[in-house]
Amino acid sequence: MTDLAVTVSYWLLLIGMACCFWRMVRGPSLADRIVAIDMLTVLMVAFAGVYVIATGEAAFLDAAIVLALTGFIGTVALARYKERLLRQEPATDGPRDRTRAP
Numbered sequence: 001m002t003d004l005a006v007t008v009s010y011w012l013l014l015i016g017m018a019c020c021f022w023r024m025v026r027g028p029s030l031a032d033r034i035v036a037i038d039m040l041t042v043l044m045v046a047f048a049g050v051y052v053i054a055t056g057e058a059a060f061l062d063a064a065i066v067l068a069l070t071g072f073i074g075t076v077a078l079a080r081y082k083e084r085l086l087r088q089e090p091a092t093d094g095p096r097d098r099t100r101a102p
Contacts, residue, residue: 006054013047030085034078041071 024036
């Protein structure tokens with residue numbers, strides 16, 4: 001039963017990684033790409049966790065912790081980068097409110 005659960009978990013994680021990779025490539029915005037990269041990191045940590053359950057090799061738990069910390073720091077850095085970009089851009093009008101008269 002555990003083998004079936006591990007196999008299903010691997011496939012679900014791979015499907016999730018494919019969806020995140022697609023979102024990272026397609027965008028449409030920088031925020032979408034940042035969230036996709038963060039989600040890919042989370043899925044890689046989960047993949048390592050499932051591998052530890054399947055094989056019993058505890059060394060991959062250390063790798064998963066390092067990957068999680070690196071992913072967190074990377075996400076914070078990318079969020080700060082996006083915040084700086086927003087501060088530097090000139091103020092533009094957003095989408096027009098069609099309920100008001102121009």
